[in-house]
Amino acid sequence: MSARETAELLLQVGRLVQAEGYDGELSPAQWMALRFFARANPFSRTPSAFAEFQATTRGTATQTIKALEAGGYLVRQRFKTDGRSVSLRLTSKGKKALARDPFEVLVRAVDSLDATARTAMRRALHQVLCTLATSDARRQIGVCQDCMHFGREMSGKLPSTGPSAVECLLLGVPIQPEDIGLLCVHFQPVNEHREDEHE
Template identity: 35%
Template sequence: MSMATEIVQLLVQSAGTWLFEGTRSDLSDREWMALRFLALANRLSRTPTALAGFLGTTRGGASQITAALQEKGLVVRKPSADDKRSITLCLTAEGEKFLKQDPINALRDQIVALEGSDRSRLRDTLRRVLVGLDVAERRHHTDVCNQCVFLVENGEGKDRHFKCRLFRKSIAPTETSQLCTYFEGRS
């Protein structure tokens, strides 16, 4: 078996520990993915359109997933604070509580147990693989806001503030470590 095939098999095995959990939690895999995404996304990416892009589905598909999560009391739709014509998808307190039972937490805990340098190497390597897959499939890549070319930082200390040049909106410091579906990597 080639090393590449072995790595793929290891990834598949690791996914098997947290995928297909619908029967135990009453959520489908796509609903879990949506819930996880909404917990990690910045406010500009918590829209039905951005969720559809992240899930690789249509807006209608994302709407059905959102409706299922709403029915279960895990997500609410709110008018956007930035644009009242838009909708922001937000986790409820019950949704946040539900994520504490997420089957993927066992995988996260194993990664946390790795040496810091091993975690960094794993993150950077997986990021390169995912970028390559996104390019090959002509998908838009989702990544952490603070790595995006559109993020501008001004000032220092208490006067430090961030802005997204794409949306021309201020970004809270906490949002810079969250996911953005409009991400463009720095070269």
């Protein structure tokens, strides 16, 4: 199978899932926003992080977020440390909507593959995503455990640090166990070396 045929299959899968996601209540972009804010870590629940993740403009991302706020799916809170910045989180209505997310059709289809095929697919798609992000100079968004900033355990350093909290080497803050698998806007792949390290 040629690279073009494989790319077309990926595109077709994306279109099918998007078509499945349009039920009249929420648009595909709004579903994507709900998924993002449900999976983003506390540092990444911002309009600009969502715009990065969606690979869209800040204005387009803001319109999607405003529609979800108006519908009662999202609520914004000011950061305590910086009153100008906002963090977005799902309301109970947003969580209920996500419980019937049409994206689960794709999750079940991938889950029907055996473990070896799922692992190979994840690695291959991750590599394709990295290549696209690098060629377009886009920032990637990923999870802590795959990030070069994922550090050592911090037990005992801070009163609020749990017994198994790990340090984010970039921000110098503990990453709580429940946040390790969440999306982060500061993500940098472990195998990616920044240019400034070689200069």
